[in-house]
Amino acid sequence: MQFYLEGFRGGDPDIKPAAPCRRNRGQHAPLPDRVDVLIAGCGPAGLCLAAQLSQFPEIDTMIVEPKPGPIEKGQADGINTRTMEMFQAFGFAETVKRESYWVNQTAFWSPDPDAPDRIRRIGRVQDVPDDSSEMPHTLINQARVHELFLNVMNNSPSRLEPDYSWAVRDLVIDPEAVDHPITVTLENTGINAGETRTVRANYVVGCDGARSTVRKAIGGTLQGDAAHQAWGVMDILANTDFPDVRQKCLITSSTEGNILILPREGGYLFRMYVELDKLNPEERVSSRNLTADHIIAAANRIMRPYSIDVKEVVWWSVYEIGHRLSDRFDDVPEGVDRNPRVFTAGDACHTHSPKAGQGMNVSMQDAFNLGWKLAHVLTGRAAPGLLRSYAAERWVEAKRLIDTDHAWSRIMSAPPGQSELDGGDMPRFQAQFIENLEFTGGLAVQYDRSDLTAAPTHQALATGLPIGRRFHSAPVVRVADAMQMQLGHVAEADARWRLYAFVGRDDSTAPGSQIHVLAEWLAQDPASPILRHTGPDEDIDAVIDLRVIFQQSFEDLAIEDLPPLLLPEKGPLGLRDHEKVFCVDHKGRGDIFEMRGIDRAQGCLVVVRPDQYVAHVLPLDGTEELSAFFSKVLLPKARQA
Numbered sequence: 001m002q003f004y005l006e007g008f009r010g011g012d013p014d015i016k017p018a019a020p021c022r023r024n025r026g027q028h029a030p031l032p033d034r035v036d037v038l039i040a041g042c043g044p045a046g047l048c049l050a051a052q053l054s055q056f057p058e059i060d061t062m063i064v065e066p067k068p069g070p071i072e073k074g075q076a077d078g079i080n081t082r083t084m085e086m087f088q089a090f091g092f093a094e095t096v097k098r099e100s101y102w103v104n105q106t107a108f109w110s111p112d113p114d115a116p117d118r119i120r121r122i123g124r125v126q127d128v129p130d131d132s133s134e135m136p137h138t139l140i141n142q143a144r145v146h147e148l149f150l151n152v153m154n155n156s157p158s159r160l161e162p163d164y165s166w167a168v169r170d171l172v173i174d175p176e177a178v179d180h181p182i183t184v185t186l187e188n189t190g191i192n193a194g195e196t197r198t199v200r201a202n203y204v205v206g207c208d209g210a211r212s213t214v215r216k217a218i219g220g221t222l223q224g225d226a227a228h229q230a231w232g233v234m235d236i237l238a239n240t241d242f243p244d245v246r247q248k249c250l251i252t253s254s255t256e257g258n259i260l261i262l263p264r265e266g267g268y269l270f271r272m273y274v275e276l277d278k279l280n281p282e283e284r285v286s287s288r289n290l291t292a293d294h295i296i297a298a299a300n301r302i303m304r305p306y307s308i309d310v311k312e313v314v315w316w317s318v319y320e321i322g323h324r325l326s327d328r329f330d331d332v333p334e335g336v337d338r339n340p341r342v343f344t345a346g347d348a349c350h351t352h353s354p355k356a357g358q359g360m361n362v363s364m365q366d367a368f369n370l371g372w373k374l375a376h377v378l379t380g381r382a383a384p385g386l387l388r389s390y391a392a393e394r395w396v397e398a399k400r401l402i403d404t405d406h407a408w409s410r411i412m413s414a415p416p417g418q419s420e421l422d423g424g425d426m427p428r429f430q431a432q433f434i435e436n437l438e439f440t441g442g443l444a445v446q447y448d449r450s451d452l453t454a455a456p457t458h459q460a461l462a463t464g465l466p467i468g469r470r471f472h473s474a475p476v477v478r479v480a481d482a483m484q485m486q487l488g489h490v491a492e493a494d495a496r497w498r499l500y501a502f503v504g505r506d507d508s509t510a511p512g513s514q515i516h517v518l519a520e521w522l523a524q525d526p527a528s529p530i531l532r533h534t535g536p537d538e539d540i541d542a543v544i545d546l547r548v549i550f551q552q553s554f555e556d557l558a559i560e561d562l563p564p565l566l567l568p569e570k571g572p573l574g575l576r577d578h579e580k581v582f583c584v585d586h587k588g589r590g591d592i593f594e595m596r597g598i599d600r601a602q603g604c605l606v607v608v609r610p611d612q613y614v615a616h617v618l619p620l621d622g623t624e625e626l627s628a629f630f631s632k633v634l635l636p637k638a639r640q641a
Contacts, residue, residue, distance in 0.1 A: 001091075002579065005571040012155075014091065019057030019157040031163065031197050032062060034180050036378050038201040039063040040168040040214050044076070044142070045346030045363040046207030047149035051090060052371030052493055054156035059378045061160055062199065066167035066189045070150065073235075073315045074142020076360035077264060077271060078103075081128055082442025082470060083361045084135035085612065086368055089493040092148045093135065100138035101265045103127045107244045111254040118305045119251060127248065129437055131595065134473050134486050137441065140265050142360060165190030166197075171204055171217045173331060173341055182341055203374060203387075204342045207367070210324075212348035218331040220344060222351065224324030224402065230276040230288060232295030234316035237268055242306035245270060256301040269314065274299045279320060292316040323402050324351045329391035339384040340391065343370060350398040352405040361442050362401055366394050372495040372610035381533065381543065381634055393447050404439055445470065447613060451632040454607075454616040461604035462502070462617045463597030471498075471608045474596055475589035479554045480578040484585060487592060488612070490547060495610045497630075501548045501620060502593065504603035508552065509561040514603070514620050515548055519563035521623050522546065528623075529630035530565075535637050539570040541577075543634070550583040551593060551600065557583060 003013040023032060037053060039046045042065035053061040079087070079096065087093040106127045112120040128137050153160040169187040180200035188195040206214020210222065249261040257275030264270055274295050277288060292313045300307050326349035330340035346363030370390045376382035438444045446468040447453045453468045465472060473488025491498050507514045522528045523540075534543045548566055550557055559567075559581070566580045584591050593600055605626065607616035616629050 002577075005573075005575060007573060014151075015155045016157050018159055022057055022158050023060070025159070025161055031166075031186070031199060032060065034200045035060040035062040036201070037061045037203045037205065037374060038168075038182075038184055038199060039205045039207060040212075041065060041207035041209060041346075041348075042067070042070070042146065042162050042164075043207055043209065043346060043363065044145060044149075044360045045348075045367045046205070047146055047153070048364040049205060049207065049345070049367035049371050049374075050160055050162075051149045051152040051156075052368070052495070053375060054153045054158045054160035055494060056375055056379060057156075057158040059158075059375065061158065062163060062201075063160070064163045064166040064168065064186060066165065068165050068190055070146055071143045074144075074146070075233075075315075075317065076142045077139045077262065078361070079138045079140060079145070080358070080361045080440060080442040081133035081135045081137055082445070083364055084138060085133060085470065085473070085488065086364065086493070087148075088135070088489055089491055089612065090149070090152055091492070092152070095148060096138055096140055096145075097136065099144065099265055100136075100140035101263050103137040103139060103248050103262075106248045106250065109244075109249060109251040111252070116254040119253060119303065121244065124247075125437075127437075128441065131590075132438065132441055132443060134488075139262055139271075145360070168204075168206070168208060168213045168217075169196065171214065171342065173218075175338075202341070202378070205367075205370065206342070206344040206348045207346050207363070208348055210347045210351045212344060214342060215326060215344045215348050218328070218342050218344075219333070220326045220328045220349065222324035222326055222349075224322065224351075229321055230279055230290065230318060231321065232274045232276050232290065232292075232298065232316065232318045233271065234274075234292060234295050235264065235269060235271050235314040236308075236310050237312040237314065238270070238308045238310040240303075240306060240308040242303055242308070251302060253302040253304075257298065259299060259302050272299055274302065276318065288318075290318045322351055323405060325395075325398055325402050326350065329395050329398075330387075332388075332391075340387050343387075343390060345370060345394075349395075350402060352402055358401055358405065358440070358442075362398065365397075365442065365445070368493070368611050369394055371493075375495040376634075383635060386633065389450060389452055392450070393452075396448065397445050400439075400444070404436065443470065445613075452609060452615055453613075454629055456617070458604065458617045458619060458622065461599045461602060461619060462606055465596050465598075465606055465614050465617065467614050467617055469614055470612050471500075471606070471614050472596060474592035475585040476549060476582040476592055477554050477585050477587065478579060479550070479557055479559060479581040479583055482554050484587060484589060487547070487549065487582060490545075490579075491608065491612055493610075496542070497544045497610060497615075498608040499544050499546045500606040500608065501546065502598045502603045502606065503548060503550045504620065505551055505600045507603065508550070508556075509558050511561060515566075516563050518605075518620055518623070519546075519565040523563070523565040525623070527627045529627055529634070532627070532636050533630060533634040540565065540568045541570070544630070546580065548581050549592060550581070552583055553586045554583050557581070 036059045050063045053059055105124050108123045109119045110122050112118045166186045167189050170185040172183045174181045182201045182204050184199045186197045206212045246263045251259040260273040262271040329349050331342035332340045345366035373386050377384050456467050473486045476487045503515050522530045530544050568577050603620050605618040609615045
């Protein structure tokens with residue numbers, strides 16, 4: 001973590017200096033008349049987006065929520081490894097790791113052939129495959145995740161806070177207006193219930209759930225189906241003789257249905273998803289009047305010969321599995337050629353069963369994809385056309401989620417006699433779980449070729465960093481202080497691009513070396529994307545952050561011979577940044593060149609988007625292609641606002 005760039009100050013370094021232009025948030029302060037971005041909903045998607053935009057005090061961001069304050073108990077709890085990587089960029093992954101339950105193993109239970117009314121353990125699988133991520137799969141209260149995002153917002157330069165007890169009731173877009181073309185009607189849901197206010201916005205993002213007012217306002221509809229199967233879910237404090245209660249478990253019985261057990265943080269709490277009744281085609285789950293007692297009784301029937309003695313039900317609910325996908329993620333109708341102004345994210349545009357643990361994760365990834373693009377456009381770094389890529393990228397991934405979750409839900413709810421693989425002794429639900437590990441880890445996302453995702457012309461230079469997939473971190477040693485760390489952890493949720501230069505075997509810090517040639521081109525040539533897209537009053541790494549990785553040990557590299565771009569002077573005091581250069585970890589944690597298939601002889605350049613996805617792989621001398629790539633995404637500095 002770096003701080004003091006603006007000068008020394010004591011206290012918590014996570015609390016950034018407050019911007020002088022921030023909004024007055026006093027108790028009796030009025031709502032703003034105009035904002036750049038209005039976010040509807042303080043769920044995971046809305047708060048993730050707000051936390052990103054809060055780092056830009058020049059962007060007027062407003063987030064509204066009908067509830068009177070933050071939630072205390074959340075429905076979602078699973079944080080997959082990809083989301084943990086994202087949390088690292090926000091600065092609170094270590095907090096989550098400390099407080100959460102780590103899903104290390106998943107156990108599978110099915111009927112005992114010799115006593116079909118009793119279950120037995122049939123196997124275990126490592127939940128996070130080796131080297132799939134440096135992060136664990138964790139379980140933590142959704143309300144705590146919300147709190148961590150709220151902390152990021154509160155500690156940001158803009159000191160952003162939600163406007164509680166306000167709901168979006170309607171919005172109208174004026175297609176002829178250039179500035180603040182969206183008129184949003186807000187309705188008070190608190191002390192002054194029914195009172196309305198209008199706010200003009202440049203962009204609106206609907207993170208307002210499956211019944212999204214924003215989605216309906218832009219003509220979007222959720223389309224899909226339901227499994228007509230009731231499930232109960234409860235967080236409980238209980239005693240049990242079931243031996244695997246502190247492991248994630250998938251349990252299938254012979255006649256009574258299935259259970260998913262998820263241990264929770266704190267060592268005592270755990271969650272159970274319990275299969276209940278089959279519903280008629282036109283029946284709603286609410287008509288069954290199912291209670292927590294029904295869930296407990298069903299769980300005890302399924303778990304025989306084991307039982308649970310519930311001491312406290314912390315939270316419970318009954319739901320029906322449904323899989324629905326919006327026909328649009330923004331306000332641009334099919335066939336219309338214009339830039340979007342209104343977006344939806346999370347449950348507002350895709351809903352599914354909770355058992356795959358993807359809902360909260362995919363919602364936050366929607367927001368992480370959109371946040372940096374909005375920041376680019378609103379700060380003048382990119383043209384508004386960049387925002388078209390949000391729907392193009394995220395709809396495809398949501399469709400993949402719906403399809404996978406649809407198949408998984410059917411397997412989990414299949415009658416016992418139909419859940420076996422033909423010709424094998426592994427239950428289908430166990431085989432499908434193992435097959436889906438990359439997907440459930442959030443690691444299967446691969447964006448298609450576009451201006452943001454280049455052709456894999458030079459993919460052979462970095463076979464383990466596929467273009468379109470998230471940047472897969474690996475161990476390195478920071479040269480300046482011999483610090484062992486993960487390379488991917490240098491990336492923050494700050495809307496900056498990362499340019500990783502992996503140096504060839506025979507190259508070094510010596511003047512005239514290939515890295516000197518590259519650094520000098522980036523620092524001096526008019527075609528350099530760093531020079532072309534960085535403002536004259538900005539730090540040299542404000543837009544594109546160059547990092548270099550050598551193959552030698554840190555002891556064999558001469559810091560004094562590094563080119564100036566790798567020791568840049570930054571901030572109002574012109575302080576030198578010593579944290580741009582790394583080398584292979586020779587202390588035993590792994591060789592990043594070997595682990596990620598980097599060509600040792602030639603090295604390569606890896607361009608990584610602000611949302612941590614690989615955008616391009618190039619040879620170290622591929623400067624013309626590098627310049628051309630960024631020219632399609634970023635505006636020249638002379639055209640920046």
